[in-house]
Amino acid sequence: MGRFEGQTVFVTGGASGIGRAVVEGFAREGARVAFTYAASGEAAREMVEAAPQGALLAIECDATREEAVTDAVRRANEALGPISVGVANAGGLLRRCKVVDFPLDLWNEVMAVNLTSTFLTARALLPQMIEAGRGALVLMSSLAAHDGGGMGASAYAASKGGVMTFAKALAKEVGGQGIRVNGVAPGLIGTQFHDRFSTREGRDATVARTPLGREGRPEDVAGAVLYLASEEASFLTGEIIEINGGLAMF
Known part of the structure; x- marks a missing residue:
């Protein structure tokens, strides 16, 4: 019997990378999992089709929009039952840009994708957890929150x-009210995020400074x-x- 047998879990940004590993990890532990996606519709459908019937629910959702998040939580509740665990994973760097050249609309978009989406997800899930007198939220931060991230990642780090x-x-x-709130702060994890925004040379240099001598895997984050x-x-x-494999110790 899995650790989350009979529970309903809600995960934002769950169709790729770390989010997908989180969704699949909860499902293996017996949970019914509702997850949102934005641009990964095909991957989301493949995940649902590969899972036992009724185990996964994929919901297209812009996690920066209040009404979209509220509706996604409602649909998850109606389809799978009361949610006891929420994981606010949706986020992204969008693009690298120096502060002197940073457009305000891009700054606002990065804040919305990472911080506002987290707030909206937590706020939408809290009423039912408060009513139940129990629940757990896990929020996705980053090593960049400590060290400012790479060049051009100021908004993401902030x-x-x-x-x-x-x-x-x-x-x-x-x-x-019986609700626990924690977070994880991944360092270099081998996902499409770094395929898009980091150079191979930069990644290799980071691995060389990492005591465990490798990039992290999405499953490393999902386990935590x-x-x-x-x-x-x-x-x-x-x-x-x-x-982060010991790259930074706090």
Whole structure:
């Protein structure tokens, strides 16, 4: 019997990379999982078709839009039952840009994709968790929140710093209602994110500085997310787990 047998889990940005590993990890542990996607419709359909009937629900959703997130949570509840675990994973760098050249609309978009989407997801899930007197939220931050990220990633780093601080503030706010809020801060994880935004030379140089001597895998992050959402972490809240192979230790 899996750790999440009979539970419903809601994951944003769950059709690729880390999000997909999180969705598949919860499903293996017996959960019914609703996950959102934006641009990965084909991958989302393949995931649902490959899973046991009724185990996964894919919902197209712009996680930066209040009404879209609210509707996605409603649909997940109606199809799979009350949600006890939420993972706010949707996010992205969008593109690298120096601050002196940074358009305001791009800055606002990066903040919306990473920080506002996290806020909207948490806010949409909290009422039912408060009513149930229990629940777990896991928010996706980044090593960039600590070190500013790579060149041209100032908005991304700032938004992920906001996610980290939001997790701690929210943990204080809802802890007394039986809800735990934690986060993970991945470093270099081998996903399409770095295929798009990082050079091979830069990635190799990072690996050379990493004590464990490799890039992380999406499953490395998913394992930490599942732990934080589980009863094994029942006395953890406001915690951020750093997943970077020892590249940075805090």
